[in-house]
Amino acid sequence: MTNTTGSGLILNRRTMIGAAAALVGAPAILRAQQLFAAYPFRLGIAAGDPAADGFVIWTRLAPDPLAEHGGMPMQPVEVEWQVATDPRFATLVAGGKALARPELAHSVHVEVAGLLPDRPYWYRFTVGSERSTAGCARTLPVAGASLDRLRFAVAGCQNYEDGLYTAYRHLAADDPAFVFHYGDYIYEGRSAPMPVGYDGKPRRFVREHAGQKLFDLADYRRRYAQYKSDPDLQAAHAAAAWFVTFDDHEVENNWVGEIDQEKDPPEVFALRRAAAFQAYYEHMPLRRSAFPGPAGMQIYRRATIGNLLDLHLLDTRQFRTDQPCDDGFKPRCAGWADPAAQVMGQTQEAWLSTALKQKSARWNALAQQVMMMPLDRRTGDELAPIRNMDSWGGYDAPRERVLKMVQGLDNMVVLTGDEHQNYAGVLRTQGGQGDAVAVEFVGTSITSGGDGADRRVGEDRLRARNPFLAWTNDRRGYLLCDVDADQWKTEFRTVDTVTRPDGMIKTSGTAIVEHGRAAVTVT
The missing domain is CATH 2.60.40.380 (Purple acid phosphatase-like, N-terminal)
Structure with missing residues (x-):
């Protein structure tokens, strides 16, 4: 019976x-x-x-x-x-x-x-x-143990509606020791059956979200369940251990602290954020130390990998002050230079400063979410510089404090996402005009933004206005990093399509950083 x-x-x-x-x-x-x-x-x-x-x-x-x-x-x-x-x-x-x-x-x-x-x-x-x-x-090598080389992958920004997760299947085949996921594991919006590209034109519809815009715990759980049902994403998880961090879309677009775009009362948004954090923990391979509570989640942490790499995983959302100029891509405003502005918060900044002073490995890496280069976004005849207020470009004072921390180390690589494009460039003090102190690699998206193209319109003008920018590309994919004592090599691995099955993988660019020089060459 x-x-x-x-x-x-x-x-x-x-x-x-x-x-x-x-x-x-x-x-x-x-x-x-x-x-x-x-x-x-x-x-x-x-x-x-x-x-x-x-x-x-x-x-x-x-x-x-x-x-x-x-x-x-x-x-x-x-x-x-x-x-x-x-x-x-x-x-x-x-x-x-x-x-x-x-x-x-x-x-x-x-x-x-x-x-x-x-x-x-x-x-x-x-x-x-x-x-x-x-x-x-x-498992990782013991901190300080001799390590000749290391391979790992960097990925994120995987809007389910924008495309198929073919890149993850290729990532699994590249056999990384681990994966750093920079966030936007899910997207919180309702279905958009008529997607529009960056050029303002309709693009191919691929698949739709189940359910409405996310607000409560059941909403977030359902969205994670839909994303994690994807076989290519499952294959990438099964292939290697992941270091995961969240960005904005795990909660809501461009949220910071207890501030959301809906202009809700902070105590109301805090309820939504708590539900999002719980669902994030429930669906990620995180330790008990990250268990969400009234104060949020402990997501910034550190992993020292032999004597080769000190990996500092940052949180650029929970402790950040409100975006200046009312957010978005905006011309210069006084808020850019606010000395009281925060991206990581004072406690996390102190933690990072202490870790960097220990000089525990041959290379340092900041594994974080939003672009640190203060990119001037003008691609036309605009008179005043334009920056992305949701990136470090809207926060001059915190960025300069971090660059001062890494100045003189000559071994810092910053790993970033969020932009849905590939970028390689040099981080300089004084708003990009001063000393070169680090190299930044911005990884594209797994799917967000659709198929993309090898080059985005306006790239030439962007490069001309930002001499610290070495290379950019607009395809979907991930980063594959090969590190040894003398050289850091990043391959920009891209697929030719995410809107149709079985996209082909290739290396669109290869970036080289020599140890001891804050410079990058891309071929």
Whole structure:
């Protein structure tokens, strides 16, 4: 005798008895006897925040991803997990059980520890007779250990409606040690069945968002479920551990602190932001240290990778003051130079300054969200300089403070997203007119902006007005970074289309930075 619950589970008599017996204690836990009416691991698996002795592994049970509660009953479910030294799981080195709780959308975050440094491991999850696919994650070398070379990828800005995630399939095949995701994992808007390109013309419709604009926890959960159902995104997660950070669209376009574009009262927007943060945590392979609370999320952190790379992951949203000039792409205004302006906030700035003074590795990298180069955006006959107020270009004082921190290190690379284009350039003090102190690589989007082109209209004028800008490109894709003691090489990996399946990958440009010189050459 079976009982169909309508929640994605079929419970047999033995399961019902076990669940009833568990009610003697609290809470009741649905154990491994259950049979799912649909595959429960439809959102895939992921690993994140790798360290020398382990990483986080993640999954979420969702037999019906877009349904209420993902098709799960409102009870905790016990999930088994395993970590092995081989893809066949012949040699298990760690394992256990974790609770997928309804309060966290039946997601599971396991912080695996006790592993050996600088080697790959494979992991998977099981519930009853159901088993997830296997993922691979590599532990980091011990901080200070000799490391000859490192390969990693940089990606983000993946508007589901704008295109297919083909680039992620290619990223997985490039075999990075890890991935840095600079944010905009989801987009919060409602469906736009008539998309418009940057040129103002209609562009090809690809696929649409489920649901309306996101405001509450159920909205955000549904959107993540839709994005994470994509097989190419799942493949990229299964291929390597990710360091994830958020930008704006995980909450709302161009939000900062407790300020949104709707001009809502701060206490009202704080409720929406809290829901967005909870859903972000529920769907990302983050450690317990990032668990959202009344003060927000602890998302800035650091990873020192052998003696080769000190990776500083920044938060440029939670502690930022309001954008000057009422946001947008605007001509020069007094707000650009406000000495009280903040991008990271005083506490995070002090944390970064302390970390940089330690000089823990051959290279430093700032892994962050918005362009640091103060790009003059004029592409026509405009008289006054124009900047993107949502980038560091709208915040002269904070940018100069950071550049002063890195001045003299001669080993700093800044990794950025948000722009939906590829850029390579030199970071100079004094608004781009002073000393060269670092190199910035801005990664394009996975899909946001549609197919794009090899060159965007007005590129020549943009380059002429910004001599620190070395190269730009308007295709979709990701960055692939190969680093050794003497040289940092960034390949701009791009696909020819995201609006049709099976886009072809190529390297549109290769940028080289020599250690000890704040300069870049692109071929």
